[in-house]
Amino acid sequence: MRKPEYYTKRLFFGLLKLIFRKSGNSKVQPSFGERRNILLIRLNNIGDALVTTPFIGQLKNKIDCNIDILCHKRNSVVFENNKSVDNVFVLEKGFINFFRMLFSIRKNKYYCIVDTHNDISATVNLFLILVKSDFRFGVKKQDSNLYTHTIDIQEPLKYHYCERPLFLLNLFGVKPDFEKAGPVYNFRRGSEDFVKEFKTNNFKDSKFLIGINLFAGSLARFWGTDNFKKLISFLKSYPVDIILITPGKVPVNIDELSDTAKILKTDFDTLAALISKLDLLITPDTSAVHLASAYGTPVFGLYVHNNPDDIIWSPYRTDFEYAATREETLASIKYEDAEGKLKGFLEKRVFQFLAETQRRRENNYELFH
Secondary structure, eight states, rough: HHHHHHHHHHHHHHHHHHHHOOOOOSSOOOOOOOOOEEEEOOOSOOOHHTTHHHHHHHHHHHHHHEEEEEEEEETHHHTTTTTOOOOEEEESSHHHHEEEEEEHHTOOOOOOOEOOOSSHHHHHHHHHSSSOOEEEEEEOOOOOOOOSEOOOOTTTTOOOTTGGGGGGGGGGGGGOOOOOOOOOOOOOHHHHHHHHHHHHHOOSOEEEEEEEEEESGGGGGGOHHHHHHHHHHHHTSSSSEEEESSSSOOOOOGGGGSSSSSEEEOOHHHHHHHHTTTEEESOOOOHHHHHHHHTOOOOOEHHHHOTSSSOOOOOOSOOOEEEEEEESGGGGGHHHHHHHHHHHHHHHHHHHHHHHHHHHHHHHHHHHO
16 A cells, blocks of 8 residues: 555544544443344455354354344355354445445444454444444454454464454353364255256266366466366376366366366355265365365365465365465466375275275165175
8 A cells, every 4th residue: 555545544544533432341341141233244255254154153152142244245155144144234345335334234233343354454444433332342453442352363373264263252251162163154955956966967976076176266376277187187097076166267168178077167155065065175265175174075275375474274174185385376386296295185085985885885785685
């Protein structure tokens, strides 16, 4: 940000803080003995939304409350089907949309607002300033004077992304349960039926099923046509079925990658239903990684990881292996390096699958003979 813009923004927020002096008392301990209205703010992307769902679920289970979510259009799908969420407010771009949403939210008279972000957001700060509430919770940072109660930022190399929001539970007098910190996503019944029909129509035998997610939203997260061709050829040397997954436009003609692998173009909800049915997911997309955590699906990830001060966006307590680069694009990951890491990870699971399939056949034979 250029210096004039930076100082103008700081002056703007300074004036707002003076005009709208914050309500709430940091010296008073909030009480959740009776039913309360709580607003959680979670903007950013789908992956950020998914790692917030364990916190939402534990909060709903431990205290009597209505939980509303203020989110962005790009991550709203995560919350719309979440059984712990009562209402979802979707923020869209534009001055008019912002104030329309603000007035809708102010009507609900929230007892507590929770900023679930670790970073500073001008949009979030505006809501914290302009929405009246008794208490405002958040992570301690530069604008901590906007909150009545805060927690410290957790050590990034010590705690998984799914665990970090759970520390906010301490502000509610709730002890976090790190044994139940996996992401939650409830796909629609229609998406599950679609995936079942797709599998039935395309795979006659019950083989080990691998999904390859081809794209993660930008050219920097596309591994390259030749690399995917080599990967598919390598996988075909095993008794597996392969689904090529594309949630949107891909910078390649998918038909060039394989003449036998099945192709499934998905929306996010269908992607979730599909991942729940896979035996292995190969993906460069961290939101798909967190979906795999929700269903216990093993993951082989392709990562750009150029921040040594933070952990990789790995799945939570799910079988996992990866290939990574510190460069800016996935194309810098050499195919041979990725295959070397994938080989043992894949073979262990394929052999386990074959052994389990054989046991089931033997048990069925004994049952009917």
